[in-house]
Amino acid sequence: MRELIELDVKGHRLWGTYHAPAPARRGAVGFLFLNPGHVPRSGHGGLSARAADGLAAQGFPCFRVDLPGLGDSDGTLPDTTAELYQFVCGGGFVEVAQAVREELVKRHGLKGLVVGGLCGAATTSLYLADRNPEGIAGVFMFEPEFYLSEQEAAATGGEEAKPEAEPATWRSRLPLRRVTSKLFSYWGWMRMLTRENEYARLFRYVPFPRQLVLDLLMDWGSLPAVANVPLVRAWQRLVERGLPVLVITAEGKLRDIYFDRIHRSAFSDLKLPMVERLRLRGTNHIFTTGGAIDACVGHLARWAAEHFREERAGVAVPQPHVAELHGVAR
Incomplete structure (x- = not known):
């Protein structure tokens, strides 16, 4: 059963x-x-509603x-999509999201919430779980974006990212490798090799060593200049805490x-x-092709049952083995 709810938090x-x-x-x-992103709460293709x-x-x-x-909620947004994107990248919605979490837990007598969603929702949820971990039971991230907007990346001139301002939380013990890669050589090639710009179609019919160039470009041991370093740090801390993450x-796309x-x-x-990592074949960023929405909903339901089912009846249920990162491609 669906029910419309109203929340008054942080003046909104x-x-x-x-x-x-x-x-x-x-x-x-x-x-x-x-x-x-700026999509209403139902999500692309009804992904959130169906899930x-x-x-x-x-x-x-x-x-x-x-x-x-966004959606049905009143509020002031930036003038451009790029500005909204940067607002989300910087954790601009985290304070309100935290207030929403507190209100829902209190109102419905819950032990905690699993937070997440697609793209920008994953960014906000990751920041939220890092900065305000109390009451966060897990995080699910669909197509997470760990890079800055292309506009901000261009402003850096491809130089090293600025050190992030650490939130009031413990710092990860793991180092981050140095930031490398010039913007044009990295970002332009990445978009072309993942077939997400106008030049990609040129290589549909022309032999091209796509994987070889991609392997050379990736420089797996370091972060690119477009990396959202504060978000990467939050990812380190979240994973080190051992929180369930999906x-x-x-598969094969930019993110x-x-x-x-x-x-x-x-x-x-x-x-x-x-951490469970899954790749959906033959789809796009918003999962609207190749039956990906059904697959995504099914994986989320199975993951939820594996990790949080025992909370339903108050009886402990043995946790099944969770696939290691990079170990599953479905």
């Missing part, structure tokens, strides 16, 4: 949808879906909430390959059993 009146499970199946851990319906059927209380200025990307580079720079060859 926000609107959302509550997916209520059957009372007999209701669990103590819920799921919170945030806006993917929440599926999880509610398993007994998980689910919430989709429009942040200020990462799903479109899929970029995430691999970020992760290898942040963790080298460490084995991370609480």
